[in-house]
Amino acid sequence: MSSFEFDPSALIAFMPMSLVFDNAGVITFVGPTLAKLRPAQDMIGRPVTEVFTIRDNGRGSGDDPIPLGTKLYLNFQSGISTPLKGMAAAIPAAKVNILNLSFGISIVDAVANYRLTAGDFAHTDLAIEMLYLVEAKSAVLEETKQLNARLQGAKVAAEEQAFTDTLTGLKNRRAMDHVLARMLRSSVPFALMHLDLDYFKSVNDTLGHAAGDAVLQQVARILSEETRTDDMVARVGGDEFILIFNKIVEHDHLYHLAARIITRLEEPVPYEETECRISGSIGITTTDFYDHPDADRMIHDADLALYSSKYDGRGRATVFDPLVHDGNVGELPAVQVGR
């Protein structure tokens, strides 16, 4: 075999992150970029395994301390550990070995920690493109985040201005306030019915919110079917509804409507393997009770009547009675209809 002089400097342009070690595993040469990570004089003359901890996937060849021809994972033993990827190969004629290194995903940190510049990477290295991509993507992501935040804000604002309850499709409290004010202005007689669901909380607690939502949607369906187009149904709280019946003020008629609603509410709602059972309590008032009907007053009086229904065992309706409710809430029996 002819003698072969190996000049590692020729490798520098290709592999500025490489080092050369002899067959005993001792470092004899360090590439210029690698030398930016640790001073070359601190590495030359020391075994590779003393400078780095080395891990491989167990498929390396050769008897040397450093497996050849396989993917290596390295960390510095001292200082910032900086995970590196590498591969070692032997040049038998020169009796030396080359270990080429790369940052892999530690590139972003490494560039900051060691103040590397474009000139520290081989022209064929994708490191600069990688860094470029990281920054470009971060900038784009930031724009996207801001857009999302603005859209979220717009959504909240739109919801605040909306008149519809998104879960049930019924009108919401805000819409109800508008309709009520309009009807009071036009002086048409009407009845205001306040419905509060019974046993709804236990459905929510035992079967979960999805079951509760299914029940609320069923309730909304029933209420829509039991009202005419010029009546109004609004969901004004978690399980509270207000119904306005246009031009209906006769108590018998209202009791009849309320009883029908309660009967239908008590029909079990199938949910997955089981059934949800609820009922409803209702308080009713009409414009006929007042010389000058007023929204807050009517809602308050319907509430008092509702309270009587609850007090008397739920699942029933009560029409407001000025004699009973003004001052003596719940102490005297009100006019009621049972189930």
Place this chain on the structure above:
Amino acid sequence: MHGMINRAIQCFMRDTYGVHVWEKVAQNADLGFDNFEAMLSYPDQITLDVLGRAARQLHKPVETFLEDLGTYLVSHPNVEAIRRLLRFGGENFTEFLYSLNDLEGRARLALPDLDMPSLRVEHVEDGTFRLSCSSAMPGFGYAMVGVMRAMADDYGALVFLEHQGWMDSGEEVITINLLETAYAEGRAFELSERIGGDV
């Protein structure tokens, strides 16, 4: 036109001439909204309308407006990200010029739907380069003159730039005379954003 470009035009007007100038232009162009969103797309005609109204509002030729826009994109702190991305192109102004050949591909890495103009840089003779660009946005070459002028300052190079007008194909041609690569100090650039551009 991609929202990113429209947004850049808006930010340029806002940061350079004040928010009221932008508001007036948006009103005159009958946009129907106050702000361009960088991550949405808009019909090309909207961009052309805004450019026309803006130039009229500021009493300058559209060409000058576009050139100032290009300068702004590289030099204003509010859009520092663009300057940094362009500096990834190379370690000196000559390398930067050649990197413009890759700009379309680089931009596509980050934003696949960004319709970047095709740029071609050739070396003509000693110190003279020619940049041709073809774009959906007529006059984009003027913006590139602004970009290159500001990037020359950034690298500390001394250049003479001249827009040669349109070729029959619709391409715009700019000649670049690189008089000196290291004329002034230039601004520092670190690969890592964490270290910061000016150290």
